[in-house]
Amino acid sequence: MDILRFATAGSVDDGKSTLIGRLLYDSKSTFTDRLEAVEDVSRRRGDEYTNLALLMDGLRAEREQGITIDVAYGYFATPKRKFILADTPGHAQYTRNMVTGASTADLAIVLVDATKGMVEQSRRHTFLLGLLGVPHLVVCVNKMDLVGYDQGVFDRIRAEFSAFTTRMATRDVTFVPISALHGDNVVSRSAEMPWYEGGSLLHHLENVHISSDRNMVDVRFPVQYVIRPQSSACPDYRGYAGQVAGGVLRPGDEVMHLPSGLTTRVAAIDGPDGPLDEATPPMSVVLRLADNLDVSRGDMICRPHNAPAVAQDIDAMVVWMSERALRPPARLLLKHTTRTVRAVVREMRYRLDVNTLRRDTSATELRCNEISRLELRVTQPLLCDPYSRNRLTGSFILIDEETNHTVGAGVIN
Known part of the structure; x- marks a missing residue:
């Protein structure tokens, strides 16, 4: 069996952890003692339903605040495929954690709250997934039970999301109406939405074709x-x-x-x-x-006649992850594949507005969670490819020399 790596994305409280908990619970992929512990916590808190989000939210701060802070990884399998899942945070403060979890994903599940529609963080995460080159997106319109399983709500969100992704390079987008709380269309088809003609979320995860996504030509x-x-x-x-x-x-x-x-x-x-x-x-x-x-x-x-580019001047899109703003020219360490070199950020071409995809060419600094197109110069040549050709040789991270903290993640244009 092959392995599908997938990540969740979307705004805070859209139900990402609940969906993953429901997926594990309904597919019988969680241990009995773990489930009993979650049921016990839910009883003590007086929850009406078993809080399946607790299957993934393991940090004490996550349980106290009811939000996901760090990336939580899980593993399960069905007779058709093995899965490695990354439940990523939705809060804007932890966007960098979401980038970490989605960077190796074959597929991403973007949750949209049916009662709210697309919000700023939905757009930011979707754009970042496109920037990271995640080849398959599944848009789960969650909490359909709160809107009476109304097809019109689902169609409106699908049209809005499709209009946003047409300006991106995302190739494969699938829409599924769900209720993670009640399990509608998560593991099995829901009788509440007869107007939906597609398969369940798990059915799509089991059958999505990923073998052709990896570059099997350029050694x-x-x-x-x-x-x-x-x-x-x-x-x-x-x-x-x-x-x-x-x-x-x-x-x-x-x-x-x-x-x-x-x-x-x-x-x-x-x-x-x-x-x-x-x-x-x-x-x-x-x-x-x-x-x-x-x-x-x-x-x-x-291969002798199929070599990567040898470059010292790098044109890249960078997601900034540090609380301290980036102001060119700046000196950083750049880690690309297994090589670490010194780099200078020479120029900021523009800063991108993730809501409108407008380019701000007058920007002079890059703040936390913002995205910019940068020109970098490295002290030793990188052996690299465009990110669209190879996700591993076309990506890098930026490191602060003083603190050794990762402050940015970039993809080579």
């Missing part, structure tokens, strides 16, 4: 670690560990090492359980090469 293997065991059993072993970021690698393939430009062949590929016949994204493996090249952390293995 990219950023070297993370050089393995040279000091053992008499294998004195000549030299392997290069890392995660396959693109393409397919097989023993005997001709490859090129960057930045040297020297070519060699793949002698063998080792996995956790022994030798492999091939390696594909996102597998973590160890490559052994036919020749002893000077390969170190931060280098790249690729």
Whole structure:
């Protein structure tokens, strides 16, 4: 079975944690003792229904305030597919946590409250998902029970959301009317909405096609670690560990090492359980090469006639995550794949308004949770691709040299 990674998104109190709790509960994917603990808390609090959001909200502050603060990860499986889910916060203050949870997602569930429609945070999260290149969106119009399961409300929100996404690069958008509290259209079809002709949310998650989303053409293997065991059993072993970021690698393939430009062949590929016949994204493996090249952390293995760009001037869209505003020129660390270099933010081309998608070319600073197109100059060349071509080699994070805090996340144009 393949694995689908998906994340939730949307404004605070739209019901993201409740939906994930309902999904786990109705698909019988939660442990009995965990469910009993949640039921006990709900009884003591006098809740009318079992608060399924508590299955995901594990922090004390989350339970006290009734909001999600940090990204909560969960794992479950059905006979058709395995799932890794990331329940992300909806509060504007924690937008950076949402970016973290959605950065590796194959699919995102965007919740919209049927009683409120699209709000600012709905637009911000949707735009960020498009910026992060999440290939599949499922828009769940939640709390349909509070509007009497009215088809007109669902159609109005669908039209508004569709109009917003037409200005973005999102390819696949599916709309599902649900009630996470009562389980309507979450795991099984609801009798309350006979006008809805689609499948349930779980049915869509089980059947959405994701195998063609990863780049299987451009071989990219950023070297993370050089393995040279000091053992008499294998004195000549030299392997290069890392995660396959693109393409397919097989023993005997001709490859090129960057930045040297020297070519060699793949002698063998080792996995956790022994030798492999091939390696594909996102597998973590160890490559052994036919020749002893000077390969170190931060280098790249690729095809001789299909290499990434070698660039020191980077044009990128950046989400700023620090409480301290960014004002060019600014010096930061930039971590790209397995390489960390110093960078200077040379110019801010424009700041983006996530509500209207207007470009403010007069902006001189970037505040927390804002998005801007920046020009950066790095001290050492990056081996990179446009983000639209490869999500791993086309993304980076920015780090404050003084505090070592991650202050920004960027995608290369």
